Amino acid sequence: MNQTIIENWKTAYPALVNLYKTEQYQATVAPMKEAATDFETSLYQLNDADPTTPIHMLRYKPINIEERLAYVNEHPNQYHACLQLNGLFEELEKLIAKKQIIDEMAK
Numbered sequence: 001m002n003q004t005i006i007e008n009w010k011t012a013y014p015a016l017v018n019l020y021k022t023e024q025y026q027a028t029v030a031p032m033k034e035a036a037t038d039f040e041t042s043l044y045q046l047n048d049a050d051p052t053t054p055i056h057m058l059r060y061k062p063i064n065i066e067e068r069l070a071y072v073n074e075h076p077n078q079y080h081a082c083l084q085l086n087g088l089f090e091e092l093e094k095l096i097a098k099k100q101i102i103d104e105m106a107k
Helices: 002-021 027-046 065-074 079-106
Strands: none
Touching: 002 027, 002 065, 002 079, 027 065, 065 079
């Protein structure tokens, strides 16, 4: 499921960038909020954690996740929030690979 969410983001990201470039900021709010929710869902799935777990307690998480995700959620109509969310998805991909390697080594 994580890979599907990441692939969905990779598809949505260029369209969002285009909306920002054409100054259609309000049109970015709903897809940005949905993508941020998808990111959080994937992060909790990666950690096999309950969504009620505080995010700082997760083992696998991007650096400064709380501040970065708060910024994205508070400013979904700003281009920088889109860049921030893209960076979070890129880090999530790396964390998934890292966990897979660690899990394989533990076998």
